[in-house]
Amino acid sequence: MKKIVVTGGAGFIGSNFIRYVLNNREYSIINIDQLLLSGSSENIREFSKNRNYRFVKGDIRDFDFLLKFFQREKKIFGVINFAAQSHVDRSIIFPKDFMDTNILGVFNLLEILRRGFFKRFLQISTDEVYGDLKIDSKEKFKEDSPLKPNSPYSSSKASADLISLSYHKTYDLDIVITRSSNNFGPYQFPEKLIPLTILKALKNEKIPIYGDGKNVRDWLYVEDNVRAILNVFENGKRGSVYNIGADNGISNLDLVKMILKILKKDECLITFVKDRPSHDRKYSLDSSKIKRELKHKNIFKFYPTLKKTVEWYKENIKWVEKCIDEDFKKYYIKNYKERLDEKN
Ligand SMILES: NC(=O)c1ccc[n+]([C@@H]2O[C@H](COP(=O)([O-])OP(=O)(O)OC[C@H]3O[C@@H](n4cnc5c(N)ncnc54)[C@H](O)[C@@H]3O)[C@@H](O)[C@H]2O)c1
Known part of the structure; x- marks a missing residue:
């Protein structure tokens, strides 16, 4: 059985990836996560008794920790790096946190790879690296489009x-990269648009929408993304990048209206707020490479999975409360707000 390390596996996509792999494949997984804000022990509790799974609390910014870990563990085949600071709004207020984890953390993992402690590295990236498109543009970003x-x-x-x-x-190291569009599904931290909208709507609170709400995102169901990620990890060509999109561009405003309709709530809950600085207008990916080379096919349809996601949040309000309690109290309120006060 191949032993792999998943970093950031307590977050949204990482925990969905681990769930999918443990249910569908024979891998032994070690999850290294710092349990920071969006990474919650609630997301990984169900795996704790699985004998093919182990959790190690750790920080990819800490090279000495990583080196000791990889020296101790033998025969690790590969690493899939989901660990990241992932929220654009927070990156605007505290960019250093993002540079530290998203750049230096990856550099540390690459240095461990260079020392021969594992063979294959998959870096999880995003469609946002290509920048944005005009609202009426028909262009789609390809893997070789400029960053x-x-x-x-x-x-x-x-x-x-x-x-x-x-x-x-x-x-000459064995490295692959995936760049996916916006994901949605269960276990997404409730600061992101879809869970935030569902939770605010359930409480009949105002739902904030940036600017005119016309910004377009290409929504991909998380299980289609994790199937594609596993495919790239197992079959992707060394040194290659693979886009993973859904051909499902929807404006933020239309998306929020759809959620309100599913919940039978009034559109008057929508409130337009000052736009985010440098807010990307539209993303759109050409995913023909992964379809052609790796025979990947998305299997989930947007509207039924959006409805399923809304139902999941309704049925898992306790998860939301626990992960907000756990993380907001420990990190968000103590750290983030204090630092905001310092700034003001
Ligand atoms: N969510 C999306 O729509 C989306 C789209 C495209 C790409 N991505 C990328 O996918 C990856 C996962 O995204 P997500 O939405 O699951 O994010 P997330 O914020 O839900 O999870 C990130 C995880 O990384 C962990 N982490 C953060 N800093 C760490 C550190 N220094 N050391 C160890 N662990 C650390 C967190 O505790 C958390 O568990 C990210 O790299 C993100 O850039 C996300």
Whole structure:
């Protein structure tokens, strides 16, 4: 049985990935996560008794920790790096956190790879590295489109992509990258648009929408993304990048209206707020490479999975309360707010 390390596996996509792999494949998984804000022990509780799974609390920014860990563990085949600071809004207020984890953390993992402690590295990236498109543009970003990131978040992810590709070229290391569009589904931290909208609507609270709400995102169901990620990890060509999109561009406003309709709530809950600085207008991916080379096919339809996601949050209000309690109290309120006060 192959032993792999998943970093950031207590977060949204990482925990969905681990769930999928434990249910569908024979891998032994070690999950390294710092349990920071969006990474919650609630997301991984169900795996704790699985004999193919182990959790290690750790920080990818800490090279000494990583080195000791990999020296101790033998025969690790590969690492899939989901660990990241992932929220664009926070990256605008505290960019350093993003540079530290999203660039230096990846650099640390690459240095461990270069020392021969494992064989294959998959870096999880994002469509945001390509920058944005005009609302009426028909263009789709391909894997070789120029990288033109606009936020501290997306620029930190683009930097990690470039460093990873340079390590492949310079040291002939086995590295692959996936760039997916916006994911949705269960276990997403409730600061992101879809869970935030559902939770605010359930409480009949105002739902904030940036600017005019016309910004377009291509929504991908998380299980389609984790199937694609596993496919790239198992079959992707060394040194290659793979886009993973859903061909499902929807404006933020239309998306929020859809959620309100599913919940039978009034659109008057919508409130337009001042736009995010440098807010990307539209993302759109050309995913033909992964379809052609790796025979990947998305299997989930948007509307039924959006309805399923809304139901999941309704039925798992306790999860929301616990992960907000756990994380907001420990990190968000103590750390983030204190630092905001310092700034003001
Ligand atoms: N969510 C999306 O729509 C989306 C789309 C495209 C790409 N991505 C990328 O996918 C990856 C996962 O995204 P997500 O939405 O699951 O994010 P998330 O914020 O839910 O999870 C990130 C995880 O990383 C952990 N982490 C953060 N810093 C760490 C550190 N220094 N050391 C160890 N662990 C650390 C957190 O505790 C958390 O468990 C990220 O790299 C993100 O850039 C996300």
